[in-house]
Amino acid sequence: MNPPACLAAAPALTHNTLVVAAGVAAVGCAAGVVGSLSLLRKRPLIGDAAAHTTLVGVAGAFLLTGRRDLPTLLTGALVAAVAGLAAVVLVRRFTRTRDDAATAIVIGVGFGLGIALLSGITARGLPGSAGLEQFLLGHTAALTARDAVVLAVVSAAAVAVVLLGLKEATLVAFDAAFAAATGWPVGWIDQVLVTLVAVMVVVGLPAAGAVLVTALVVIPPVAARQWTDRVPTLLLLGGTFGLVAAVTGVAVSAVVPRMPTGPLVVLAAAAICIVSLVIAPRRGWLARRRRQITLEPPRA
Amino acid sequence: MPTLQSRLPGPPPREADVADAGKFVPPVVEFHDVTVAYGGRPVLWNVDLTIAEPCLFGIIGPNGAGKSTLLKSGLGLVPLVHGTARFWGRPLAEVRGRVGYVPQRETVDWDFPVSVMDVVLMGTYGRLGWFRRPGGRERSLARECLDRVGLIDVADRQIGRLSGGQQQRVFVARALAQEADIYFLDEPMAGVDARSQEQIFGVLAGLRSEGRLVVVVHHDLRTAAAWFDRVALIDMRLVATGPTAEVLTPANLRRTYAGQVDLLEEIGQAVAARGRTT
Numbered sequence: 291m292n293p294p295a296c297l298a299a300a301p302a303l304t305h306n307t308l309v310v311a312a313g314v315a316a317v318g319c320a321a322g323v324v325g326s327l328s329l330l331r332k333r334p335l336i337g338d339a340a341a342h343t344t345l346v347g348v349a350g351a352f353l354l355t356g357r358r359d360l361p362t363l364l365t366g367a368l369v370a371a372v373a374g375l376a377a378v379v380l381v382r383r384f385t386r387t388r389d390d391a392a393t394a395i396v397i398g399v400g401f402g403l404g405i406a407l408l409s410g411i412t413a414r415g416l417p418g419s420a421g422l423e424q425f426l427l428g429h430t431a432a433l434t435a436r437d438a439v440v441l442a443v444v445s446a447a448a449v450a451v452v453l454l455g456l457k458e459a460t461l462v463a464f465d466a467a468f469a470a471a472t473g474w475p476v477g478w479i480d481q482v483l484v485t486l487v488a489v490m491v492v493v494g495l496p497a498a499g500a501v502l503v504t505a506l507v508v509i510p511p512v513a514a515r516q517w518t519d520r521v522p523t524l525l526l527l528g529g530t531f532g533l534v535a536a537v538t539g540v541a542v543s544a545v546v547p548r549m550p551t552g553p554l555v556v557l558a559a560a561a562i563c564i565v566s567l568v569i570a571p572r573r574g575w576l577a578r579r580r581r582q583i584t585l586e587p588p589r590a
Numbered sequence: 591m592p593t594l595q596s597r598l599p600g601p602p603p604r605e606a607d608v609a610d611a612g613k614f615v616p617p618v619v620e621f622h623d624v625t626v627a628y629g630g631r632p633v634l635w636n637v638d639l640t641i642a643e644p645c646l647f648g649i650i651g652p653n654g655a656g657k658s659t660l661l662k663s664g665l666g667l668v669p670l671v672h673g674t675a676r677f678w679g680r681p682l683a684e685v686r687g688r689v690g691y692v693p694q695r696e697t698v699d700w701d702f703p704v705s706v707m708d709v710v711l712m713g714t715y716g717r718l719g720w721f722r723r724p725g726g727r728e729r730s731l732a733r734e735c736l737d738r739v740g741l742i743d744v745a746d747r748q749i750g751r752l753s754g755g756q757q758q759r760v761f762v763a764r765a766l767a768q769e770a771d772i773y774f775l776d777e778p779m780a781g782v783d784a785r786s787q788e789q790i791f792g793v794l795a796g797l798r799s800e801g802r803l804v805v806v807v808h809h810d811l812r813t814a815a816a817w818f819d820r821v822a823l824i825d826m827r828l829v830a831t832g833p834t835a836e837v838l839t840p841a842n843l844r845r846t847y848a849g850q851v852d853l854l855e856e857i858g859q860a861v862a863a864r865g866r867t868t
Contacts, residue, residue, distance in 0.1 A: 330702065330703075332699070454721060455721070457715060457718075457721070457722075457723060457724075458715075458720070458721075460704070460708075461712050461715055463702075464698060464699075464702050464704060464709070464712070465693065465697070465698045465712070467662075467667055467691075467693045467697055468691060468693055468712070468764075470665075470666070470667055471665040471666070471667055471689075471691040471693075471774075472686065472691065472715065472716040472768070473683075473686040473687075473716055474715075474716075515703065518703060519703045519704075519705070519748040520703055520704070520705070520708075521703055521704060521708075523703075524703055
């Protein structure tokens with residue numbers, strides 16, 4: 291079941307490779323932007339619930355349609371991701387389970403179901419099923435230029451929605467009670483934000499895979515937060531870091547044969563994050579340590 | 591606090607009543623038979639509270655008495671099991687832009703990456719509506735509001751780098767930017783330094799003298815006697831309401847704060863002393 295992936299992983303810098311890299315760069319950037327808002331709303335794990343249920347959708351879409359083109363599979367993934375998010379809400383509401391426990395339940399059940407379906411499909415060697423397992427850890431080398439364009443367009447749309455509703459989203463993230471008291475539909479604004487996270491998790495699947503794609507939404511924003519005290523700058527830096535991480539992962543996996551992209555993307559993002567946590571001015575570890583030593587008097 | 595007492599002229603004259611005699615004027619705020627429960631446990635029972643006209647109004651009671659819940663029920667932030675809250679005789683949805691709100695300071699994350707100016711501008715969002723960004727008019731309004739609370743110099747600072755009292759004043763400035771006619775404030779004096787308290791009280795007294803209603807959830811009985819024109823004593827139910835000096839009697843306080851008798855003796859004497867001087 292491995293030949294197609296190997297053939298596509300030729301390290302030549304073709305037109306296709308460049309288009310794919312650009313598409314994945316757009317995904318990384320949009321994931322950083324959307325993730326920054328999600329970080330501000332203090333819901334970093336919600337993307338994880340969506341991500342781990344996507345495999346059910348990938349497998350389901352294949353079984354239902356018999357097709358394995360990217361738009362079909364990702365549509366299935368999105369349906370499953372939204373269902374997973376709805377499941378978190380339902381578990382919480384009807385069982386009085388806490389938010390984190392409800393999320394953990396959905397992550398576990400969704401992922402278990404997805405793996406069971408995928409294993410069943412690949413073990414039977416159903417025709418055309420080769421490569422489905424790449425959604426587990428991500429593998430961009432198999433993407434076509436058309437796939438990349440789809441990913442880029444969806445990413446651009448997600449960023450456009452964020453920029454359009456940035457005022458409203460910031461208000462709700464900072465002070466939901468005040469937002470509600472002044473008449474804003476907090477529930478709906480949250481819903482849009484969560485849906486955006488689900489969309490980014492889904493289009494991030496080819497780059498990072500279901501297990502690691504949340505990192506694309508979480509790590510670059512955390513790194514960005516170290517450098518700024520303003521929301522617009524946070525989005526800009528979050529997008530930039532996400533882009534750099536995605537491109538790094540794609541580039542390395544294009545050179546190293548049969549290397550999944552997901553771990554590389556995440557490691558690149560983690561490197562940026564660690565550097566940020568240590569050396570960022572004022573919030574970084576070094577700066578705080580220096581302040582402790584010199585006991586700088588507070589600014590008036 | 592003699593300075594605060596001497597600044598407070600007492601309830602405003604009621605010329606409006608005379609002019610409008612015979613005409614029905616709906617009360618500014620009216621809670622009718624309000625009952626609220628959290629997870630099946632009631633926190634407010636059948637509260638009827640009418641605030642007929644603009645004044646500086648205190649909602650007083652012990653911890654867990656449902657003071658904040660009463661404010662939130664008025665703002666539609668907690669579901670009512672029973673009852674209604676009306677403003678000028680109308681439901682909140684029709685007058686939302688005219689009701690300002692200052693939540694408790696601890697309800698937000700002050701590490702949030704916004705500046706003092708950004709937060710005050712949020713007060714203008716309701717009027718701006720969907721997708722419109724604050725412009726020059728909003729910015730100059732926000733600067734005016736910051737000036738009123740004495741924070742114009744820290745407008746560009748990240749909100750986490752302020753003292754607790756300054757943070758509370760940022761919230762007051764944001765409410766001012768709402769340009770409302772009714773203000774609901776939830777414990778604006780809690781954990782706030784004396785200077786900020788005085789500044790906030792000055793702003794609230796200013797709003798009152800502009801003919802606006804200011805409703806304050808407050809826990810400190812000593813200052814309550816000096817600051818408010820009228821108060822409501824609440825302990826899950828409405829215990830008493832009316833002009834401050836008439837309501838804050840030892841008997842009423844005993845009914846509200848059952849079990850805190852030492853404090854009551856002291857407060858009762860303070861209130862009695864104030865009654866003699868005015």
